[in-house]
Amino acid sequence: MKVLFINNHGSGYADYVDVPEGARIDQFIAEKLADVGEDELLIRVNRQPVARDYVLQEGDRVSATPTKIEGALAV
């Protein structure tokens, strides 16, 4: 099945990705963002916070936004 994944850790664009039936949100995030700790991400499904064992549904909108992003100074 397909879900819309918005990865604000990378380029920030939204893409439809394939996920197996019955996949949980924590498994999905661990696979897509393996280098980011769970506590460093704001995870929303269909614009709502969900439990880690939430089972993804066809067409779900998943967004992941890092809670720590390094700013800079303009040169």
Added chain:
Amino acid sequence: MKKHLSTDRLRLADALRDRLAASRCEQLGAAGRQLDSLLAQLGRVEASRRRLGLCLDRGWQAAGRRVVEEMRSILPDLPYHTDQARRALEERQEAVLSIRALLAELDQLAEEFGEVICDSRTDTVAVTTEPIELEGVALGAFRIELHVRQIASGSVESAVSVVALDPRPAAGNSAIVHPHVDSGRVCLGDGLLPARAALESGRLSDFCCIVRSVLETYNSGSAYIQLDEWEGVSCHDCGRVVHEEDSYFCTSCEESYCDECASRCERCEDTTCLSCMSPCPVCEDRYCSACLTTCPDCDRQLCRTCEDEQQCPCVEEREELDNEDNEGDRPAIIGQEGQDLPARTEEAGSTAA
């Protein structure tokens, strides 16, 4: 959670949709211009090729060589124009969100931040963060303002302002209220690309969450002012920020200075800045203005000790002048080895051998 008046939200969603649509057109326009540049270059190549053919047909060797030279200068630019056109065409062209979807974004913003203020007069969306503390330095809460009218293709940081609600600026610069915010402009750093994508897609909630994440993170490698220099006193002379207990207070000008710009009067030992001290021309020690006095004869500033001891240079100068005057009154008589001899007036014309 509060929701603002629905009329304002609706108007703002409409304004945002219009701006996003305009931004899409700007992107397409930019792509068109890049293609025009590429076509213009290709047109020059085509024209040169036709002229080269003409030269070959008519045996015009010199003219043919000139055409070849011309093409040599045109061809190297082609890869650049091709690449620019390719980049412009690769820009993702997502459909503009519907009003319904944009209203859902505003709802989500309210969920994430507790409140969202929509001002349809200025077309501004504003949310407030919790008070932020970075490495023990309390910076207060910030308001993130998205200016819909400033949203333009490729420009993100100009569309957002960050306002400190309880300003605790850096000691050395009142315009810097956060290590990554200068005069209301936040430098997004690693957040720039995802923020741009979020804004261009109309994902307001993602955009504001990204800005908040930047505000809640300290990047010591690229800060306007380091946090360990945030609190303290700014030296009135060199501007260096020092801890309050490491600063010195000038008793003359009543400003604060660092240890390199402050000193001590040689006489009264009061802390004085280098600008408020002057050297005595005699002993060359430095004194505060209270410990300097004015010579009554020449108005020079010198220390009280040297003045009391009659050490002012004008005393010596006066003595030299007096000596010169005295020597001018006596006629000069040269004796043996140049010694002065008393004048002998009774023998006119007589001189020593």
